[in-house]
Amino acid sequence: xxxxxxxxxxxxxxxxxxxxxxxxxxxxxxxxxxxxxxxxxxxxxxxxxxxxxxxxxxxxxxxxxxxxxxxxxxxxxxxxxxxxxxxxxxxxxxxxxxxxxxxxxxxxxxxxxxxxxxxxxxxxxxxxxxxxxxxxx
Numbered sequence: 001x002x003x004x005x006x007x008x009x010x011x012x013x014x015x016x017x018x019x020x021x022x023x024x025x026x027x028x029x030x031x032x033x034x035x036x037x038x039x040x041x042x043x044x045x046x047x048x049x050x051x052x053x054x055x056x057x058x059x060x061x062x063x064x065x066x067x068x069x070x071x072x073x074x075x076x077x078x079x080x081x082x083x084x085x086x087x088x089x090x091x092x093x094x095x096x097x098x099x100x101x102x103x104x105x106x107x108x109x110x111x112x113x114x115x116x117x118x119x120x121x122x123x124x125x126x127x128x129x130x131x132x133x134x135x136x137x
Contacts (some may be wrong), residue, residue: 005061009054016050019043036136041085049074 026039056070065117090113093102099114 002061005057009057009061012050012054012057014052016047018047019050020047023047033068033096034089037085037088037092041081045077045081048077052077 020043023039023042023044026043027036030036030039052070052074056067058072059065085125093111093113099111102111105111
């Protein structure tokens with residue numbers, strides 16, 4: 001059982017290192033900001049996740065007790081990295097692109113970041129709904 005645990009931990013560390021290396025290489029070598037965005041949000045996230053899972057496996061097999069800190073860090077990382085990538089991509093679109101330069105989304109559709117929903121916040125919509133409700137009462 002100890003040999004199996006060592007193999008599992010080693011595989012997770014090597015896979016995490018390879019993903020981290022590919023993500024770092026992509027961050028440096030890809031040509032523009034939008035393609036460089038994929039390297040840290042995809043590959044490097046998997047690399048860090050692999051190392052954290054290896055640490056969690058080591059504590060489960062060889063430590064005094066299993067550690068849940070690594071699992072929580074991994075879940076937090078996997079939940080926040082895609083959202084961060086999305087926000088960076090939206091900021092790049094607003095700073096570098098005009099809506100007419102983007103691919104056509106189809107009839108009756110628009111890019112969400114440029115459409116009517118982007119012009120007003122959820123708080124504005126809530127205030128409008130509240131004022132309409134007050135007028136009907």
